[in-house]
Amino acid sequence: MFSVLGHATAQLLLKRSKTTLWVSSSLKGLHLWGRITNERMVGTLLNTLLHKPTLEELSFENITLDWNPYVQALKEYLSSTTALKVFTMSTSNRSLQRAVLEGVLENTSIEKLSLSRFKGTEENTALVSRIIREKRAIPTLSILSSDDPFEQHSLYDCWVQPLIQNDVLVEVTLSVSMLHTTKWSDFLRVLPTKQNLKMVNLMNTSSYPKIRWLCTELKDSGSEEKVYLGYDPDFRQSTEQLHCKAIWGANLWTVQPGDHLLAVVRQLPNFQGLRVLGIPIRSDHMRLSLALAEFLRSATALHTLDLRIKVNGPQQANAQNPWWKIILESIGRSKTVKNLHLTVSGMSIQDSHDLADSVKHNTCITELYLGCTPKANNTAFFRRLSQGIEENYTLASLKFEGGLDADCGSHWLAVEETTWRNSGLVPRAARIKQASKSDRYVTRAVDRVSRYPGLLEEVARRAKLDQSELAALVRDRLMAIQSLDGFMGFVGVVKERVMCHSAEDGRVQLDDLNEDCWRHVRRYLVADDVRCDTVELHHA
Structure with a gap:
């Protein structure tokens, strides 16, 4: 995937386009955003796209530019390309939006269309209605409005029936302000019966004045499981909104520390729809840790946990905070938390060691972020984590701030090598x-x-x-390598079947294992454990 960052880089690449970027048939994606001072290069870009339509993904986001001279060229490109699968455009230019929609109507390859800063006009909304009704190749559609909220309802009414009748769309993203409540009711009450439509994302809901009505309507219509509300609840007064399963996230940064925060955390087990949770732990560490552990024990949907922890006062290097151990043990038992974000200050070296051990043995966490940790803690963490990290096959990304001691480079590289290996598995x-x-x-x-x-x-x-x-x-795929002969043949150890010389002392040989014994061995042995280069060297 290729991205162009900033106008200077974009100009340089476009000036050298004939020798660098566009001659490559392997270029599959191009993302452009930012300020463009040399507008002629946009013409060069579009002309190149028209004559070399090989991109599968193209994105123009928040580009500061007078698009009017290039409207027709972009429409022609979208109409003619047969390779493009994903197109993203962020612009409030009505003429440009119309050209994009007209081009998409003639296109036969686009599978995902995303438009943001959309300005509702009768002509443009009618074009979107046609796309929903006529285009059979677009399963993913996202249109976010930049209109003044709640003032343009009637312009978007023409979308409702096409959405109800469409049997191709799998995921739709819309601004909640686009439709009047009665129109949302019409759509939401049909949603549970639509087998094709798996997810509806309703965005810009934080300022929506009828959020309580919407949550009630989602529950009454039975569509809660298919809807995501891009909504950040305010828990300073009540946690009532978390009963809505369409609200996936709860960030408790603004909740008053102390008894109020503790009361909110203790209510979390009642809200099993939560997928993202952020909690500050700056005081009352033990009671908050126990309450968090209780929630993690019961959570069935939580996949992202963001903890911001501050410990007051100096910490002895070997000191172990019992509340920190409770948090780590509860995360270790969780079968759902995949993304762990930790912003910590004031932790001991032993706490960093305990974190490393917890991460190393965790079989669910795929992404870890460490923020604001001192260099000494980072160094202790990576030294401990690098010991045996190669046995972990789930951690695919680890980012941190704060630096490392100079002699810790090899430990960091060992961890980085493992995450790089793991990131390719999926x-x-x-x-x-x-x-x-x-x-x-x-x-x-x-x-x-x-x-x-x-x-x-x-x-x-x-x-x-x-x-x-x-x-x-x-x-089906693993069936052929379940048997002893099948496995050994697949990894290249034998050509047909396993045959061993009889042992002089009469000990059991590999080919003596019955099916049950071999099945037990396979519980601990996977094909990747047999290195290809070792097998090839042996045969050579």
Whole structure:
């Protein structure tokens, strides 16, 4: 994927386009955003796209530019390209929006269309209505309005019936202010019966004056499970809104510390729809930790946990905070938390060691962020984490702030190498449906991720498969390597079957293992454990 950052880089690349960017047939994505001072290069860009329509993904976001001279060229490009699958445009220029919509109507390849800062006009909303009604190749549609909220309802009414009748859309994102409550009711009451439409994202809801009505309507219509509200509740007064399953996040940064914050955290087990939770822990650490642990024990949907922790006063290096141990143990027991964000200050070196041990043995966390940690704590963390980190196959991203001691570089590299290895497992396994049975690259990844339910969920999401379909594909692909001979043949140890020389002392050999014994061995052995280079060297 190629991104152009800033106008200077963009101009440089476009000036050298014939020798760098555009001759490459492997370029699949281009993202442009920011201020462009040399407007002629936009003409160069569009002309290049028209004569070399190979991009699969193109994005123009918040570009400061007079688009009027290029409206027709962009329309022609969108109308003619047969490679583009994803198109994103952020602009309030009505003429440009109309040109984009007209081009999309003639396009046959776009699968995902995203427009933001949309300005409602009768002509443009009618074009969107036609896209929803006529385009059979677009399963993902996102249109976010920049109109003054709640003043343009009637312009968007023409979208409701096409949305209800459409049987292709899988995901739709709209601004909640686009429709009047009666029109939302018409759509939401049909939503549970639409098999194709899996998710509706309603954004810009924080200023929506009828949020309580909307939550009630979602529950009464039975559409809560299919709707996400981009809404940040205010918990300074009440947690009532968290009963709505369409509200996925709760950030408690503004809640008054002390008894009020503790009371809110103690209510969290009642809200099982939460997927994102942010909590500040700056005082009353033990009681808050126990309340958080109680929620994590019961949480069934939470995937992102953001903790901002501050410990007052000096900490001895070997001191262990008991409340911190409670937090780590509760995170370790969680089967849902995949993204862990920690902003910590005042922690001891022992606390950093305990965190490293917890992360190393966790089989669910895929992303970890450490913020505001001192250099000494970071160094202690990476030194501890690097010991045996290669046994972890789920941690795919680790970001941190605060620096490291100079002699800690090798420990950091060991962790980085592991996360780099792990980050490729899910993309490899996600090719399970397209790859042939003989594709060892994919089968090795599938064999590995099949041991981790969290990774299988991510594979299903990336491959756009439901869990039952993925489970069937995994069983089918791994069937051939379940037996001793099948496994050893797949990894290249033998050509046909395993045959061992009899041991002089009569000990059991590999080919003496019965099916049950081999199945027990396979619980601890995956295809990736046998290094390809070792097998090839042996055969050579």
